[in-house]
Amino acid sequence: MKSIVILISGRGSNMEAMLKAKLPCRIAAVISNRPDAAGLGIARSHGIATAVVAHAEHASRELFDAALGAEIARHQPDLVVLAGFMRILGDEFVRRFHGRLVNIHPSLLPSFPGLHTHRRAIEAGVRIHGCTVHFVTPTLDNGPVIIQAAVPVYADDTEDTLAARVLAQEHVAYPQAVRWLVEGRLMLTGDGRVLLDGECRNAAVLLVPQSDDSLLHQPLSPARERGAT
Ligand code: GAR
Numbered sequence: 001m002k003s004i005v006i007l008i009s010g011r012g013s014n015m016e017a018m019l020k021a022k023l024p025c026r027i028a029a030v031i032s033n034r035p036d037a038a039g040l041g042i043a044r045s046h047g048i049a050t051a052v053v054a055h056a057e058h059a060s061r062e063l064f065d066a067a068l069g070a071e072i073a074r075h076q077p078d079l080v081v082l083a084g085f086m087r088i089l090g091d092e093f094v095r096r097f098h099g100r101l102v103n104i105h106p107s108l109l110p111s112f113p114g115l116h117t118h119r120r121a122i123e124a125g126v127r128i129h130g131c132t133v134h135f136v137t138p139t140l141d142n143g144p145v146i147i148q149a150a151v152p153v154y155a156d157d158t159e160d161t162l163a164a165r166v167l168a169q170e171h172v173a174y175p176q177a178v179r180w181l182v183e184g185r186l187m188l189t190g191d192g193r194v195l196l197d198g199e200c201r202n203a204a205v206l207l208v209p210q211s212d213d214s215l216l217h218q219p220l221s222p223a224r225e226r227g228a229t
Pocket of ligand 1: 008009010011012013014015039083084085086104105106114131141167170
């Protein structure tokens with residue numbers, strides 16, 4: 001059975017979704033860069049070993065990355081799962097775990113990398129938003145897509161309502177992606193393609209949320225748009 005290490009920085013709801021999904025793998029440890037991360041308590045309550053590698057206690061990114069890498073390596077995981085881990089990892093770290101380091105980002109990448117994705121989606125006026133699980137590469141919030149989940153953006157959405165809608169899909173998409181990985185069904189090829197069951201399906205699987213009648217707007221035909229009858 002494969003083993004994974006999950007890295008968190010805060011609440012840990014994606015981590016918890018993974019624990020509840022009863023994935024066919026051993027969760028060797030949950031590691032946080034913040035000692036006060038609420039997710040640490042959740043992990044412990046599930047009997048999972050936890051550790052803290054506090055970024056604030058390291059003088060540079062390189063030293064932090066090295067300490068984090070050493071703590072992860074102690075567990076010899078097959079996969080390192082970033083679940084709301086809010087530190088940028090350096091190139092050397094990313095290369096070290098290449099092909100077995102995955103992340104979830106709360107937007108449909110490549111739209112809205114970085115922070116405040118829900119606010120920016122509302123400000124941009126997009127109608128569709130979502131989340132992306134991807135392999136991590138040295139470029140921030142980039143890297144081959146494993147799975148994406150889309151949700152509608154409503155006219156009266158606030159940052160919080162949209163975040164909650166996306167988060168519910170994160171809790172479906174991320175355990176699914178990790179399940180494929182630990183079952184050995186999903187892999188990253190040397191040339192950066194994502195294979196599921198040996199096939200390149202462009203591996204972006206779109207989870208369309210339950211349809212809602214208000215969304216079922218039939219586009220007008222070109223003739224009707226011009227005002228013809
Ligand atoms: C999640 O929405 C995750 O997508 C996001 O942080 C949140 C963590 O929530 N990650 C990033 O923004 C990474 N760039 P959680 O701690 O409850 O899982």
